[in-house]
Amino acid sequence: MLNTAIMIVSSVLCIALVLNLWRLLRGPDLSDRILALDTMYINSIALILLYGMHMGTNLYFEGALLIAMLGFVSTVALCKYLLRGDIIE
Amino acid sequence: MSLSKWLPMPLHSLLLFIVWLLLNNTVAPGHLVLGAFLALTIPLLCAPLKTRQPKVLRPLLALRYIFRVLGDIVVANVEVAILVLGPMRKLQPAFVAVPLDLSGDLPITLLASTVSLTPGTVSAEVSEDRKWLYIHALHMTDEQGLIATVKSRYEAPLKEIFGC
Amino acid sequence: MSIWIEILVSVLLLIGGFFVLVGSIGLCRLPDIYTRLHAPTKATTVGMGAILIASMVMMSVEEGHLSVHELLITLFLLITAPITAHMLAKTALHHENRALKRTQSQQLMSNAREQLPPDANRSHE
Incomplete structure (x- = not known):
């Protein structure tokens, strides 16, 4: 049963990623694209954790944590660049 | 030596200690010692960067x-x-x-x-x-x-x- | 693994998946950038929280001891989600993105962009 649940949720997450990708490509504005990218990395964390659960290992935790941190920093850096034209003032 | 000189940010020290243990997902004695060491030295190095914040009263x-x-x-x-x-x-x-x-x-x-x-x-x-x-x-x-x-x-x- | 724990983990996973999907649907469906901000930032905190708790329960049972390091990701996402939302809202205001026509009190947007109080007249106009 657990394996079925993991498979269902993985496919749900893939659909969510495709929806985000649509918004990322369609745009209309740069902030929409950043928001879509931000949502995409959060969903990919979930996907990585699900893969870890499927394989029954803890190894993927570090990868998920790294994506969480880098994703946050890059989102803030992109926003800052759009706001000020400069990242470190 | 006063306590505040060696422990400039007690809450941050506690947070660092907990985060270290969570990162390694263990309470083994070796990690307790290493975590305590990091929790004591990193705030000492970062203390000059501290900005004053209001204290939590309640x-x-x-x-x-x-x-x-x-x-x-x-x-x-x-x-x-x-x-x-x-x-x-x-x-x-x-x-x-x-x-x-x-x-x-x-x-x-x-x-x-x-x-x-x-x-x-x-x-x-x-x-x-x-x-x-x-x-x-x-x-x-x-x-x-x-x-x-x-x-x-x-x-x-x-x-x-x-x-x- | 006992059947009850399997049910618990599966239900948590399904709840998480549902909320993550709702966030992405919102990202596609909602009409303007300011409303779009709401769906992902809110839906993903609970969605991710549920998935991470499911992972925590499962790993604890599989390895036979308490495994709580997924809490770190949960906490990190809870702290960073509002900051990301705030930065994106600032960016959208700065770029003078149009809000939906029926948005109430749109006159506040120009004052917000300049970080002025709502009753201040903009001096350079």
Whole structure:
């Protein structure tokens, strides 16, 4: 049963990623694209954790944590660049 | 040697210690010692960078505030899910300016974050004089009601916790 | 693994998946950038929270001791989600993105962009 649940949720997450990708490509504005990218990395964390659960290992935790941190920093850096034209003032 | 010289940021030290143990997912004695060492030395190196923040005066109230916000996050998610899956034509988005009674950067940041996490509202901007918080609401029917909720439910406890 | 724990983990996973999907649907469906901000930032905190708790329960049972390091990701996401939302709202205001026509009190947007109080007149106009 657990394996079925993991498979269902993985496919749900893939659909969510495709929806985000649509918004990322369609745009209309740069902030929409950043928001879509931000949502995409959060969903990919979930996907990585699900893969870890499927394989029954803890190894993927570090990868998920790294994506969480880098994703946050890059989102803030992109926003800052759009706001000020400069990242470190 | 005074305690404050060797332990400049006690809360940060505790946080570093806990994060180290969580990262390694263990309570083995070796990691306890290494974590304690890091928790003591990193704040010593970072102490000159510290900016003064208001102290938490009522820790118990702060704990209750955290649980209330966590509960509200769950409620907020269900509400937003219903709005998102419902018809788009019925949405009534709005900008609201909430007057702030809080002072200090940390309490205002906490209030803005709470507002972003809870029912149908995102904090968009704070005015330069730190007296107004601009909020975007996903679906607003009663402006005064929303302002009153933010002020009584989140701002009043924060004011009490930080005593400012 | 006992059947009850399997049911608990599966239900948590399904709840998480549902909220993550709602966030992405909102990202596609909602009409303007300011409303779009709401769906992902809110839906993903609970969605991710549920998935991470499911992972925590499962790993604890599989390895036979308490495994709580997924809490770190949960806490990190809870702290960073409002900051990201705030930065994106600032960016959208700065770029003068149009809000939906029926948005109430749109006159506040120009004052918010300049970080002025709502009753101040903009001096350079």
